[in-house]
Amino acid sequence: MRALIFGITGQDGSYLAEFLLQKGYEVHGVMRRASTFNTSRVDHIYQDPHADKYVFKLHYGDLSDSSTLRKLIYQIQPDEIYNLGAQSHVRVSFDIPEYTANITGLGALRVLEAVKDYQEDTDRKIKFYQASSSEMFGATPPPQNENSVFYPRSPYGASKAFAYYMTRNYREAYGMFAVNGILFNHESPRRGETFVTRKITRGIARIKAGLDKKLYLGNLEARRDWGYAKEYVEAMWLMLQQPVAEDYVIGTGESHSVKEFLVAAFQYAGLPDWEKYVEIDQRYYRPTEVENLIADTTKAKNKLGWTASTKFEDLVKIMVDADIKLLGSEK
Numbered sequence: 418m419r420a421l422i423f424g425i426t427g428q429d430g431s432y433l434a435e436f437l438l439q440k441g442y443e444v445h446g447v448m449r450r451a452s453t454f455n456t457s458r459v460d461h462i463y464q465d466p467h468a469d470k471y472v473f474k475l476h477y478g479d480l481s482d483s484s485t486l487r488k489l490i491y492q493i494q495p496d497e498i499y500n501l502g503a504q505s506h507v508r509v510s511f512d513i514p515e516y517t518a519n520i521t522g523l524g525a526l527r528v529l530e531a532v533k534d535y536q537e538d539t540d541r542k543i544k545f546y547q548a549s550s551s552e553m554f555g556a557t558p559p560p561q562n563e564n565s566v567f568y569p570r571s572p573y574g575a576s577k578a579f580a581y582y583m584t585r586n587y588r589e590a591y592g593m594f595a596v597n598g599i600l601f602n603h604e605s606p607r608r609g610e611t612f613v614t615r616k617i618t619r620g621i622a623r624i625k626a627g628l629d630k631k632l633y634l635g636n637l638e639a640r641r642d643w644g645y646a647k648e649y650v651e652a653m654w655l656m657l658q659q660p661v662a663e664d665y666v667i668g669t670g671e672s673h674s675v676k677e678f679l680v681a682a683f684q685y686a687g688l689p690d691w692e693k694y695v696e697i698d699q700r701y702y703r704p705t706e707v708e709n710l711i712a713d714t715t716k717a718k719n720k721l722g723w724t725a726s727t728k729f730e731d732l733v734k735i736m737v738d739a740d741i742k743l744l745g746s747e748k
């Protein structure tokens with residue numbers, strides 16, 4: 418089996434690549450050209466092109482560049498495509514809404530269109546996974562499931578809703594095996610440093626090491642359904658192994674506030690007087706907020722046999738431990 422992953426250098430892309438390699442796949446990934454190294458999350462699985470069994474291959478590309486996407490799909494001839502590429506930061510999407518729509522929204526359409534043409538030109542079929550998001554539910558009260566109404570509250574959420582509907586439309590219009598995984602927040606030691614969980618655990622490591630005195634945050638009242646990214650990539654794969662292409666909600670079914678994460682992480686790190694270190698900065702507030710997300714994962718449990726094993730307290734511990742260890746090794 419051959420898989421092509423857009424967003425291979427991201428948190429989920431790196432875990433999915435590891436997962437598929439373990440299953441015996443040949444894994445291709447699309448990365449952006451950058452002036453600095455941007456492959457740190459996949460460096461440990463990087464292979465020399467001259468290796469005997471060369472099964473992990475990186476290609477330059479960008480979701481804004483249709484001609485290259487098309488060329489890669491025709492050349493690689495994948496059995497499965499996972500579109501995990503996105504401008505994925507909700508707060509940043511208010512600063513760069515047009516770019517976010519172009520990559521997070523139109524990027525998915527560019528891949529779908531290339532897959533459709535490829536399937537028409539050849540006898541081959543490609544299964545397509547779209548990384549949809551709980552941000553599409555936005556202001557819709559929890560719990561949210563596959564039938565809940567979308568009410569996005571950011572350019573990011575609206576762009577993901579566009580990509581979601583295009584994926585459904587290509588499934589219904591052209592009979593493509595195209596699915597939306599509607600994933601709720603999932604975190605890990607590989608989470609980008611400016612998402613709130615990682616910002617907190619990295620901040621704690623720096624405070625403990627005496628490198629920082631304060632951690633500046635925004636809205637502590639927002640509630641999220643936080644799971645462990647390493648487990649969520651299996652759900653992505655399972656969706657593509659089903660006899661029929663359908664959309665699935667993936668989460669833990671539990672919701673906690675940012676404040677609860679903050680308190681649990683400081684306490685676990687041995688700093689129970691967290692208020693001494695945390696300041697509120699308005700710049701981290703969003704013009705419109707998503708207040709509360711809780712996944713109803715009944716469908717995933719029944720049809721995929723998937724449930725989240727790592728819950729809130731364990732996730733906090735994994736991330737705090739990892740950031741303290743990482744800082745120690747950097748020092």
Ligand code: NAP
Pocket residue numbers: 423424425426427428429430448449451455478479480481500501502503504505506520548549550551599600601602603604609
């Ligand atoms: P991430 O760490 O931000 O990774 C995003 C990936 O997209 C990176 O590899 C990034 O490349 C790539 N990318 C960004 N702009 C691109 C462009 N113009 N062309 C091609 N690639 C581009 O995100 P993640 O947490 O792994 O999430 C994976 C996907 O799931 C994203 O689509 C995200 O929106 C979605 N999602 C995430 C969550 C979550 O809680 N993590 C929940 C629901 C949905 P660089 O490394 O070069 O920046």
Ligand code: F7E
Pocket residue numbers: 505506507508549550551552600601602603611612613614616633634635636637639640641675701702703706707
């Ligand atoms: O914010 C609040 C913030 O940026 C979580 C992405 O992966 O999950 C992610 O989006 C909450 C929000 O994630 C800070 O206001 C407080 O209520 O970690 P976040 P997100 O916006 O939920 C979804 C499912 C995705 O699809 C996205 O790609 O935390 N918050 N203070 C803060 N957030 C940040 N980033 N920084 C703060 O200082």
